[in-house]
Amino acid sequence: MRVHSLESLAALDGKGLRYGVFLAGCGLRCVYCHNPDTWSADAGTDMSPAELLSKIVRYKPYFRTDGGVTFSGGEPLLQADELCKLAELLKTEGIGYAVDTSGAVGLTDSVKRLLCGAQSVICDLKFPDAESFGRYTCGDFALVEGFLAFLSENDIPTWLRTVIVPGINDTEEWMERYAKTAKRLIPNAERYELLGFHTMGFFKYERLGIENPLASVRSLDKERLTELQSYINTLLK
């Protein structure tokens, strides 16, 4: 499998302490992406599931019962076949895993198997409807709808996440749209977390020579983020 990078302490992507495996390759091209270096499926290094396992087991002392591995990216589910193999190996070691995905992927057998075996799924709900999704990403919103419905039907513990970008989706009205979609597709989600857009990934665009469509946008104000977070929390109650 193609691994973009590893992070031995990724405490925010799921419960407890987590080992982050960032997989290479993503075709979604979200307008606000802060990891354009993970787009290419050739980025990073090749590693076999066994190789990765040997690294991961070193962190078992930190995981306790709720921690584990988080597959992120890039879009990890593009490599669902290989991840299933790794998931089998993790199971023998008693290590759980979470999946951090855009949800804009087809529900292949591997994807389904992976999701059903996960401790939790973090789904980054980029935009709340087909129109906005199509405008700001290259993905298909229908896939996201199917994906969330699958998580909901199978009662897989799910966190929703959305990046709030100044001038794009930083209004109460947008929160209402997100909340409506969340309620419709996955009323049993455990939490909905908003993340503020930041400019720390800008240097990557420059280094890669890719045009940054949001080059003039500033980071989201922390207080504004808190306001929107409490607003969406009340909407979801």
Add this chain to the structure above:
Amino acid sequence: MNEWRDFVSGRWNDTIDVRDFIQKNITPYNGDESFLEGPTERTKRLWDRVQGLMKAEAEAGGVLDVATNRVSSVLTYAPGYINKEDELIYGLQTEKPLCRAVNPFAGFRNAEQACIAYGYDIGDDVRREFSYRTTHNTGVFRAYTATMKKARHAGILTGLPDAYARGRLIGDYRRVALYGMDRLIAQKKADCAEIGIRDMSDENIRLLEDIGRQFEFMADLVKMAQQYGCDITRPAQNAREAVQWLYFAYLGGQKEQNGAANSIGRITSFIDIYIQRDLREGTLDEAGAQELIDDLVIKLRLIRHLRTPEYNDLFAGDPVWVTCSEGGMSEDGRPLLTKSSFRMLNTLRNLGPSAEPNITVLWSQALPDGFKRFCARISIETDSIQYENDDVMRPIYGDDYAIACCVSAMKIGKQMQFFGARCNLAKVLLMALNGGCDEQYGEQIGPEGKVFEEGVPLDFEEVKDALCRYMEWMAKLYVNTMNLIHFMHDKYAYERLIMSLHDSEPERLMAFGISGLSVLADSLSAIKYAKVIPIKGENGLIVDFRTEGEFPKYGNDDDRADDIARWIVERFYSELIKTPAYRNAKHTLSVLTITSNVVYGRKTGNTPDGRRAGEPFAPGANPMHGRDSEGALASLNSVAKLCYDCCRDGISNTFSITPDTLGHDTEDQVGNLTSVIDGYFAQSAQHLNVNVLDREKLVAAMNDPNLYPNLTIRVSGYAVNFNKLSKDKQLEVIARTFHERM
């Protein structure tokens, strides 16, 4: 005896055995912090006054006042108070709070320069007295060999206690509270009688003289307490007296000695036994119990010594290391944890964050969760706590040991240490490549050897052989230098009072240290896995390197680099033990730099790992700044591989993480930090300094010290007030790896 009413008796009644007393009488506490009380009005008044004085001290450039006309000793000063009516526990080092004493026994010039640095003149009486006296420093320099002086000058051996007092001792101050001085003096007399029937060898004569000197100071301590209206000839009768007696003993030691890091030991669970009895008898309530601990801590936060600017360069931020060990498990599996352990941590809330006392949690996997979580919470709030692994130390030191200074474990009252600063191993590598010449001064220091060729890639095995030869030479020189220093220290600056609170024949440890571990490990890794080509300067010595290709770096849980780090430590230790140590001491080794990693870096040329000449080393056993690219836990895993068995004086690791990286909210952060510590220590690592803060906060504090006057940060086995660091040390702390998520 009335003082011992209601205590469970045991061996401790008949022999001096504080551990037995604790084992028989402790009330372990498995709950959480909900019982704790805030500061009383009295505590607030007293602490306000002290904070005012501390502010004045900072405004005066770091020293508020110096008692220049007298030589510090137990009885030199009349009793001093902060504000007597508000004090529960009495005693100051001099007659006024924060007024520093002059203590020239370790070195007169040092004391004189320290005075001058802060705009004071040493008094004529003091000057006259010391013109007839030999100090430790004079003794050492009479005997130093030419090579020792050269090694010292070049900065291969730095921070040696040859001009200041060695410190690193922990008197068993609890003995004074439990037994009273009459009983302790009687015990020493009995010891003398026993030693007196032996053959009078050098060692036995020395022992008898040591104890003779201890008697004088034990008598002085009794008089000092009398001046404060207390009779410490008898045991303490209640909690307030127990704290007072114990503190008098510690204070007496501080008046007599200005050694770095004379720590206070493991005291709260001992005190707790008295508090429990008072609570049972209805003479104390929880607010009163907390008040006692708060008052003691206020006193401990006032401890000061007069230091030179050079000393501050090595040990920045005016530390005294009143290290206070908390927690740990008993050998029979009970936690040695009491409500008073919580009360001690609670002082960081009641009085705010602080570098002193240096609160050190002896962490065990088996400690109750309530305590672990409370520690993590206080760490997140204050950055004032360090953690050390009870599960690796208890099997070696038993369950009544404590930490001196940063990471040095010793059995309380039963072991003492000859402190030995550290040796710069990164510089030893450069010396090995340059045939024994110092790369900065060009001076031949070590035995002459081959200078490696310019332009030819270094061969790993060849470099390793050369390094081994120079490590062997260095280790022998190092042990012999230490032997000489401690011979003189015993002769001219013996710690009479502190040693009187040890067994008469303590086990002695000689604590060596290394600095530059990560620089040397990465340099060797570069030579082994990449191509390193030496570049020579005008003097024909190697002054720089061209490194081509990638190489694994220590700090990423990559065995290729980490095995090199392990090897360095094991190899150097095996060399050290070849040379016998003074007074039959046991060799120990630490990987700890305090803040001298900056000074060591300044004195070291370019290294093959790509570090430029003069750049600071990483502190202690930390991976080099910014090279631990696989994140926080990978970095911890690398350090955990260093073997405590050959580093029994400690392996210091400082870990800084931003709060937002550690978890979504405080509850997550507390849980995750607990898991980090558990996971690290489960791998037999020894020490972890924990900082949970944002780099931006440090930058803001550097630019405007008034913004965060009490900003405390763990640096290397101790905590400092960030504003007390010099600019270059502040920059170094800011440059350290902060684990954060983008």
